[in-house]
Amino acid sequence: MELLIAGLTLFISGHSIRLIAPQWRLQQIQKLGDKRWKLLFSMIAATGLALMIIGYNSARKHPxxxxxxxxxxxxxxxxxxxxxxxxxxxxxxxxxxxxxxxxxxxxxxxxxxxxxxxxxxxxxxxxxxxxxxxxxxxxxxxxxxxxxxxxxxxxxxxxxxxxxxxxxxxxxxxxxxxxxxxxxxxxxxxxxx
Structure with missing residues (x-):
């Protein structure tokens, strides 16, 4: 269950930056550059997604x-x-x-x-x-x-x-x-x- 919660936390928090901190997001894009920001964001989202899938499948074994x-x-x-x-x-x-x-x-x-x-x-x-x-x-x-x-x-x-x-x-x-x-x-x- 911990992996599921960790994956949800990463995925949702990463995808919420644009919703709750749009100015900070723009500052980071300016600071890092568009490509590096997208790479960082993609890595966070992919890690969150992988952890959600692994965590969910693991939790399903002992429901x-x-x-x-x-x-x-x-x-x-x-x-x-x-x-x-x-x-x-x-x-x-x-x-x-x-x-x-x-x-x-x-x-x-x-x-x-x-x-x-x-x-x-x-x-x-x-x-x-x-x-x-x-x-x-x-x-x-x-x-x-x-x-x-x-x-x-x-x-x-x-x-x-x-x-x-x-x-x-x-x-x-x-x-x-x-x-x-x-x-x-x-x-x-x-x-x-």
Whole structure:
């Protein structure tokens, strides 16, 4: 459980710098340079991600159950992760309608993903992992929306249906790879089995 908590701490704190200390982040970028900052940030994020995966898999071997979700919640979670994946992909493809409308689809997608996993998993480790990511993503969305309002930031430009189709196609492809292959490989659970 310690590795899981350490990974969450690294991952969430690293990704929260832009939310809670944007000026400090800019100072560090100016001081280190953009490439060195990105390298440092990537190393912290990758270490946090690796520790989360290792820690979560380790905690799953000796679970402490809070509740035992029925089997149908697993299928509901798999279904909910489809729009979650599309939202996360939408944050990376400029000009799509989801990005233009929601402004911060990454946070929305991560919140939906975490909520789906909380429905289907009932261990203490699940509550810590998915609960922390749900709280962080909802907080990140709220902070980002408030910042946009305060700074009067315009919504990202919408560049047309082609960007929407690319977003949907990439999101569906990503979901298929994650659901049918990568989830079982990394986590040891086939969501649709």
């Amino acid at each position: 402490h159950w809070l509740w035992l979700p029925p089997l149908w919640t697993r299928h509901l979670a798999a279904l909910l992760t489809l729009p979650a994946t599309v939202l996360i992909i939408a944050s990376q493809i400029p000009g799509n309608r989801l990005q233009s409308t929601l402004r911060h689809p990454m946070y929305a997608g991560l919140a939906l993903w975490a909520m789906a996993h909380l429905l289907a998993n009932g261990g203490v480790h699940d509550l810590i992992f998915f609960g922390a990511l749900l709280l962080w993503s909802v907080s990140g969305l709220w902070i980002s929306v408030q910042r946009d309002r305060r700074l009067n930031n315009p919504a990202p430009a919408y560049l047309g249906l082609q960007r929407d189709l690319l977003t949907l196609g990439a999101g569906l492809a990503g979901w298929i790879v994650l659901t049918l292959w990568l989830h079982a490989l990394l986590i040891g659970v086939a969501p649709l089995a």
